[in-house]
Structures are given as structure tokens and as C-alpha cells.
Amino acid sequence: MQETLFRWLASSAGDYTLVEHPAVHTIDEALIHVPAMPGLMVKNLFVRDEKGRRHFLVIVPFDKRIDLAALGRLLLASKLSMASPERLLQHLGITPGSVSLFALIHDGAQAVELVLDEAVWGADSVQAHPLRNTATVALSHAGLARFLAYTGHVPRIVTVPAANA
Template identity: 35%
Template sequence: MTSTAPKTAEDLFRFLDSLHIRHVTKNHAPVFTVAESEGLRDEIPGGHTKNLFVKDKKDQFFVLTVEERATVDLKTVHKVIGASSRVSFGNPEKMMEYLGVVPGSVTVFGALNDIDGRVTFVLDEDLMKHEIINGHPLSNDATTSIGRDDLVRFLEATGHRALVLKVTD
């Protein structure tokens, strides 16, 4: 376990720049739920995400990144993502330790903080139909827009394989 301070949005932007990945970020009031974030839709085009930080009984952790209005069946999703058992939500301590974020800020960009590769990142097939994907840049007071293919490149550059699977109903 590595104990370094979590990376910030600025660290994320520098990392994306180093990969020559185009990104646009819009600052806004903190949003904790999909319902709160829906007011931003007209201002920010693309696929908006909901992220679930889950774990199985063997303490394998996953971030499921899906379209914001999609539903994930937590009773069956383990069969799709390769978990050893049904999944439950990961606790805030592990969320901070592995992703460097607090509840309400879970994001695919947390891969930047998962330097030990403890988390598997799953991108929903339906979400990946959008050319632009939006997610929190490690805090929920901004939204970062990035190209779909660049999101996959970002994950690979952090040492993670982007699993694109059908995890929504």
C-alpha cells in the first residue's frame, strides 16, 4: 500500500495534457446525485456518468461507469464483470485509499490514484456509444469532458485495462 496524498484535478489535467488528450472542464456547484447534476445537461454535451464503487467477497474492487440514468442490477452484475460473488458498495475508506475521492465524487478518473492497480474499471457498452464522456475530475464541483477513445487511452496510461461490458439493464 502506497501512502501518498491523492492527486488533484490539476494533477489529472497535467496527466491528460502529457498524453495529448483534449479535455474541457466546467466548474459548478458541488453535485452529489444524478438528480442534482441534471441541471448541467444543457451546458455540457455528451454522455453523463454515474459511477458505482463496488467490491466482491474477496475484496476485489470495481468502478462501474455507466450512463447517468442507467440501472445496474447489483444482484447479477458480478457475472458480467468477473467478480467472485455478488457485489456490494465499497466503503468510504477504501474509496479514498484507492481512488483518492470521497462519496459523491467517485469517477473513472480515480484510476489516476489507483497506482497499485487494486481497482478494475468497467465502462458500460451503452455509455461508450457517446463520442464525449463526462466525469468528475476527482471532485464533484466540476465536470470534465473527454473523448470516448481518449478515456480508454487514459485508463491504459494509468496501468488499467478498460473493460467495456454491458452492465446496465
């Protein structure tokens, strides 16, 4: 699927920037190893409801701490928790450390609900791993909208509740 993503980027994304870097698994590692580039750096969480019936890809600015209990109430979902690596692989076709909006390319069944913090949706461009954590793509807002149309995912744009510091 990575080939499919890169073909889509070349043909439909419009202006984007791609940088290669050492593997990063956390925001702290990304801050060290990802070269300066345009776009909002984001944090991606793959969570599920208590019964495992609903799955969410939640994307917020990299420095935002999320109140999962409040987010669950906002989404009218039962208690939210981090989904297992097995669920991540099953639903988004990737492993921990590579989670990004581009993984929605694997969700043809549209079983994953996309939740974007309003700051992410409002950004001129956002950064995302292209299905591997050894590269980062900066994609314009227009490119993001085209990608979501391509995958058929309609984002739920909300103010994701922040956890108390």
C-alpha cells in the same frame, strides 16, 4: 494528484471541455447544476465483492439502474455491494460524490477493476469529475483511451445488467 490530472489533461487529453459548478453529490443534483456540455453523463459506482478482495469501478449511462446481483455473476465475483467510504479513499483516493474514471490515477497498484457499460465505451465523449465534484470534464473517446493507457487500466467492456424498473 489533482495537479497531476490537470497536467495530463493539458498535455495528453486532446480536446476536452471543463466546466465549474456548485458541488453535486447525486445525478439529480448534477442534472440541475452542471451546465449543458458535450459528452455522455455517466453514473459511477464503486463496489466490492462479498469478501472485500475485489473492487470494481462500474461506469454506466447516468439513467441506467444496475442489477448488482446479475453484474456479480457476469464478473464471476461473489455478491457485490457498495464499498465503504473508507475503501473508496484507500483505493481511489477520493470521497463519495467525487467518484469518476479520473480517480483511477490514484490506483497505481491497479487493485480496482474498471467495468464500462458498452454504451459508455461507445460514446463519442463522456463526462467525469476531475477528482472533485465542483467541476466536470467532457473527454473524447480517444482521450478516454489515452487516460486508461496512462493509468494502466484495461476496461472490461460489457452490457451492464439493468435492474427491473
